[in-house]
Amino acid sequence: MENRIIIILGKTGQGKSTLTKQLVKNEKRLVIIDPKQEYEGTIVETFEDFHDFIIKNDGKPFKVICRYQNSLDHDYTFNLLKNIPNVCLVVEEIQIYVSPYIKDSPFLDLLRYGRHNHIKVIAIARRFSEFSADLTGLAEKVYTFKQTSPLDIQTCKKYGLFNVDKLEKIDYVKFKGIPKEGIHYKLVDL
Numbered sequence: 663m664e665n666r667i668i669i670i671l672g673k674t675g676q677g678k679s680t681l682t683k684q685l686v687k688n689e690k691r692l693v694i695i696d697p698k699q700e701y702e703g704t705i706v707e708t709f710e711d712f713h714d715f716i717i718k719n720d721g722k723p724f725k726v727i728c729r730y731q732n733s734l735d736h737d738y739t740f741n742l743l744k745n746i747p748n749v750c751l752v753v754e755e756i757q758i759y760v761s762p763y764i765k766d767s768p769f770l771d772l773l774r775y776g777r778h779n780h781i782k783v784i785a786i787a788r789r790f791s792e793f794s795a796d797l798t799g800l801a802e803k804v805y806t807f808k809q810t811s812p813l814d815i816q817t818c819k820k821y822g823l824f825n826v827d828k829l830e831k832i833d834y835v836k837f838k839g840i841p842k843e844g845i846h847y848k849l850v851d852l
Contacts, residue, residue, distance in 0.1 A: 666783075701727050713738075
């Protein structure tokens with residue numbers, strides 16, 4: 663498994679979840695933080711259930727969807743995942759778990775130290791301004807759908823993405839490394 667951090671940006675209904683599902687379709691060990699209930703599979707509602715699931719499936723392929731009500735359960739999950747090799751973690755609505763103003767959190771620790779266990783992270787939000795600078799700085803790939811907020815357009819330009827306000831509804835721009843010129847794609851061209 664490649665060690666990478668991917669960011670996906672876009673408004674509701676633009677195709678973030680569809681793109682994410684395409685990106686993870688071949689992942690063997692998949693954990694999804696799913697507050698919007700957009701994914702199907704084995705669902706756990708507490709950290710204890712997640713922990714039991716991980717122990718039961720040690721060394722096996724798995725897909726588990728975490729739909730916690732308690733924010734501490736997310737922190738415990740991020741801490742545990744640092745020690746589980748070869749996992750792909752998808753985090754929908756990343757702004758819930760790490761804000762642009764927080765410099766230290768279990769999620770950021772996972773990003774910093776999870777690389778030793780080949781953790782792949784896909785972080786998803788509506789707007790670039792919802793991401794922490796630490797997360798953005800560690801990202802190796804960014805996909806953005808159309809952005810309309812002046813702040814988000816400006817942030818995209820800062821990272822070499824221009825004309826993101828002119829994308830069509832199902833188009834996105836992908837860039838690898840920061841800053842780089844973006845490459846324009848149709849959602850179906852993945």
